[in-house]
Amino acid sequence: MKLDPFYLIVDSAAWIGRLAPLGVKLVQLRIKDMGEDRLRAEIRKAKALCDEHQSQLIVNDHWRLAIEEGCDFVHLGQEDLQTADLLAIRAAGMRLGLSTHDHAELETAITAMPDYIALGPIYPTILKKMKWAPQGLERIREWKHRVAPIPLVAIGGLNPDRLDGVFAADADSAAVVTDITLNADPEGRTREWIEKTERWR
Numbered sequence: 001m002k003l004d005p006f007y008l009i010v011d012s013a014a015w016i017g018r019l020a021p022l023g024v025k026l027v028q029l030r031i032k033d034m035g036e037d038r039l040r041a042e043i044r045k046a047k048a049l050c051d052e053h054q055s056q057l058i059v060n061d062h063w064r065l066a067i068e069e070g071c072d073f074v075h076l077g078q079e080d081l082q083t084a085d086l087l088a089i090r091a092a093g094m095r096l097g098l099s100t101h102d103h104a105e106l107e108t109a110i111t112a113m114p115d116y117i118a119l120g121p122i123y124p125t126i127l128k129k130m131k132w133a134p135q136g137l138e139r140i141r142e143w144k145h146r147v148a149p150i151p152l153v154a155i156g157g158l159n160p161d162r163l164d165g166v167f168a169a170d171a172d173s174a175a176v177v178t179d180i181t182l183n184a185d186p187e188g189r190t191r192e193w194i195e196k197t198e199r200w201r
Helices: 013-022 036-052 063-068 079-084 086-093 103-111 138-145 159-169 184-200
Strands: 006-010 026-029 054-060 071-076 095-098 116-119 151-156 173-176
Touching: 006 151, 006 184, 013 026, 013 036, 013 063, 013 184, 026 036, 036 054, 036 063, 054 063, 063 071, 063 086, 071 079, 079 095, 079 103, 079 173, 086 095, 095 103, 103 116, 103 138, 138 151, 138 159, 159 173, 159 184
Parallel strands: 006 026, 006 173, 026 054, 054 071, 071 095, 095 116, 116 151, 151 173
Antiparallel strands: none
16 A cells, blocks of 8 residues: 555544645544543544545544444554454454554564554654654664565654655655644644655655
8 A cells, every 4th residue: 555655643633624624645543541432523523524635544542443433544552452453453444554663563563464564753752752762764764674565654753854864764654743733833834744745645
């Protein structure tokens, strides 16, 4: 499969409603602490918005709800992968993305035969505390050599100025969270990302 080079990650359907109309074609809904009823409503709304704007929705972690709501793509971290029912995910026709941070996690991810593998953090990130040091561009090259032809997503500390290096190192897609959601002008920053990644589509 081919991933869009611009991979937006947000924590609410409201963000998708704001940014998908600008031309975002790949977006992950990443919600960590929320009751099941509210979470289901968020996933349902996010799916409707993505369907409306021809955008691919990826649901982070909550694979059971994603299946029940008819979503077709889920992203799992390594801890979630240990407890997830991959057979049920595949039986539902869902595609799967997996996070990796070190060589052991990469081996685990490859064994699961996902539809993409994510590597991070490439640069220092403020999204969450990480026990891993920034991976750097050389690690992207190493990972891509190992995982090809599986698409590789780079994540962590990315901004438009760093994209040339990320794609030159053979990443297929660049994921972004805070560079857009904490920006004073999220819509303007989103347009900048879309313009900057256009050449890799």
